Amino acid sequence: MAVDPPSLLNDLWYFALSGAGLKRGKFVPRMIMDEPMLIGRDADGQVFALSDVCPHRGMPLSEGRFDGREVECCYHGWRFDRGGRCTAIPWLVDGSEIEVSRIKVRRFPAREHLGNVWVYVGDPDKAEDSLPELPPLPAIGVAAPNLSVEMNFDCHVDQAVIGLMDPAHGPFVHSAWWWRPNREMQVKEKEFEPAPFGFRMKRHKPASNSRAYYLFLGGQPETEITFRLPGVRVEHVHAGRYDVVQMTAVTPIDEKTTRINHQIYWTVPWLNALKPFLLHIAYRFIDQDRVIVAKQQRGLKHQQPMLLVRDADTLARWYFRLKKEFAAAAAEGRAFVNPVEATVLRWRS
Ligand code: FES
Ligand SMILES: [Fe+2]
Structure with a gap:
């Protein structure tokens, strides 16, 4: 079957940014593959990537705040963990039927290697351990780019x-x-x-x-x-x-x-x-x-x-x-x- 390749290829790792540009407890917005992303580093130093679009009413999440654990949308204060799950909707009253944890923002697998952060653009449901290898860099004993x-x-x-x-x-x-x-x-x-x-x-x-x-x-x-x-x-x-x-x-x-x-x-x-x-x-x-x-x-x-x-x-x-x-x-x-x-x-x- 002859297939015309899509203009941009999915299911691959893409370079997101140099890890030095991402401090603990901070995030940066990045456009990658026509997807607005929020690339962050949590309080433990782990990197993560979420869609930079709040699932509620589309506000860029990067306009909000990050405490090193959760991202808070600046519009109505919905909060999301690093895996993209909604953890809080501040306006909710006791007994509300809204199931907060079922609300999700798209997550992109993210990894850091030799001082660079990469994101995987593709099927988000793929198990993390079945993802392909990162583009290999020869290890020469230098942890980050000079x-x-x-x-x-x-x-x-x-x-x-x-x-x-x-x-x-x-x-x-x-x-x-x-x-x-x-x-x-x-x-x-x-x-x-x-x-x-x-x-x-x-x-x-x-x-x-x-x-x-x-x-x-x-x-x-x-x-x-x-x-x-x-x-x-x-x-x-x-x-x-x-x-x-x-x-x-x-x-x-x-x-x-x-x-x-x-x-x-x-x-x-x-x-x-x-x-x-x-x-x-x-x-x-x-x-x-x-x-x-x-x-x-x-x-x-x-x-x-x-x-x-x-x-x-x-x-x-x-x-x-x-x-x-x-x-x-x-x-x-x-x-x-x-x-x-x-x-x-x-x-x-
Ligand atoms: S748009 Fe994000 S909480 Fe309303
Ligand atoms: Fe050239």
Whole structure:
């Protein structure tokens, strides 16, 4: 059965926010997958996520208060626990027939891992222990990201994903004195293989014109890059005794806006001193992607679909095939069969 994948994929974990931005006893409103959510951290430090819409009369719950145990709606004071169950309706008189505990606000499974909060957007009745694994991050002994950049792109999630993983735009979009000067282009040849819900660029030595790696790590670095649905790219650079892990999580805010969270973890002690500089570079790099994708949207309104050719566009083609297969497997109630085949891709960049 051929299925058109939905524009936004359900039944997956989405990056919600960096855990450092969520203090105990606080919540923040976040729009994820066109769902207004309230992401909170209770008095014990556990994270949770609820729909940010009061089931009574639709007030955003994030306009109300949270005491570390229960969220109180600002309109009529209904209270909800972290599992979304209503615990109190202040106006109730003794003997009322309203069954408070049957009133619920939608709950989204939420978990925190290596300093990030993820929410599961999908069937809320799925048992928590049967949920899929979180997108894996290699553990390098660092509990939380050393650096985080967040930015919104004015485009659909698909455009953000394929724009960020596009291997051919570097010399044109990201050229700077510290990164591939003079648009010198070299032939790249990389081995790819399927990985859970995505693909992996096998461990390799980065091209000699990627000067930044040498600049920051010294020694002979080795890189492995993994992509996984819905839109999580993880790059692990290992050099000598050092590790640097970069994660880019692409999360739909709605159909037309997408949030990019780029984070870097490192074990290189002296990188801490360079943090302001690295933050500047990371911000500028992602902003270049934001600007180019925004310009692209002007043209795309007049030419759909895109002409994705072979070689350097293969990753984008894989992304769409992964999405399609994910939707088909869900619709047919069968296991996901990874459509990516191991191959060597060659391009110039
Ligand atoms: S709208 Fe929330 S309590 Fe009335
Ligand atoms: Fe880019």
